[in-house]
Amino acid sequence: MGKHVVVGSGQVGTHLARKLLQQGHEVTVVTRSGSGPDGARKVAADVADRERLTEVTRGADVLYNCVNPQYHRWLTDWPPMAASFLAAAEATGAVLAILGNLYPYGPVSAPITEDLPLASTSPKAQVRARMWTDALAAHEAGRIRVTEVRGSDYYGPGASDQSYLGDRFLVPLRAGRPVMLPWPADMPHSWTYLPDVAEALIVAGSDERAWGRAWHVPTAEPLTFREIGERMAALLGCPPPRLVTLPWPVVRAAGLFSSMLGELRHVRYQFVAPYVLDSSAFQRTFGVVPTTIEQGLKATLDG
Known part of the structure; x- marks a missing residue:
């Protein structure tokens, strides 16, 4: 070793x-x-x-x-x-x-x-x-x-507070409350x-x-926020969440008082158009495949 x-x-x-x-x-x-x-x-x-x-x-x-x-x-x-x-x-x-x-x-x-x-x-x-x-x-x-x-963007057990699929997504989903998003809900994303x-x-x-x-890094197929919410809700046995996209001017205004929100302008392009990662080179070279979305989401909810 x-x-x-x-x-x-x-x-x-x-x-x-x-x-x-x-x-x-x-x-x-x-x-x-x-x-x-x-x-x-x-x-x-x-x-x-x-x-x-x-x-x-x-x-x-x-x-x-x-x-x-x-x-x-x-x-x-x-x-x-x-x-x-x-x-x-x-x-x-x-x-x-x-x-x-x-x-x-x-x-x-x-x-x-x-x-x-x-x-x-x-x-x-x-x-x-x-x-x-x-x-x-x-x-x-x-x-x-x-x-x-x-x-x-990372997800999974132990994800930080800044993860888009962390507590800010999971807590309202589990509680049956609307999930507030700074980005569109139906754009494919890896x-x-x-x-x-x-x-x-x-x-x-x-x-x-x-x-x-x-x-x-080996990464599974892209999914939208809505698709992820629906899959998580199905795993939890609850109705699909209602996703609410905040108007971008509201997010920008909030960024005046929050350094984290203020930085979102630098990555907005990743969420207003399809953003897809190709990890085939690593998978082909080293024989490593990504964890399936179903397994990953289940571990996220269990974690």
Whole structure:
């Protein structure tokens, strides 16, 4: 069994650390507070401190970047943390497995594949794109070994409060109340299951075929909010929920008082047109298939 360092203990990092522990690996979890699942070695550290991160990573097979700074702080928080990860990977020889996202692609009009250019004009998305291009350049120069996995919006047990299919969707659905949405209810959208994200990181970090490129997490067929609500209601044995889409000017106005709502303008394009993730490359290369929507939704409701 190997030694793995998971940086970040949020919705993905926690799933990842637990999966690695279940597989018998030695797992160190690094967070600012020193939190993490039982069975892991827990280390409190500032991720931007490259000397400290390097010290913690020595002897590790894989270093996972599962950090998730608040969206409105990406421009200030990501650059020093990204530099720290690169330095630690280069100094220790650990494979760097990065948890990425789809924002750098920007608006698209077809299923999203890994060969699309990172063409977003959003400064925050460009920060994430720069993180990958810098890491890839270091890989191609022979300084590190790196891979990145990217998923669509997450759902599943342990999803964060910011998940569109988290408590803000589940609580009113269970109570028979209207579900308020900031987006249209009938637009197809890809949803990535959290345990599948963790599994993809493990596969990509340990298989040399994954190194030197980005991959999309195995993701099931796209569904609309309405279709998801109907399927969840059927699993619960209750009537389909009434979905209410808030007018966009109301959402924008609310964003003046909430940093989270204020950031929605940057991702609106993902929800007002079909947004479909193509994960066939990962599935074909590594023989991994996504969890079915039925299984994922049931686990979400049970969790």
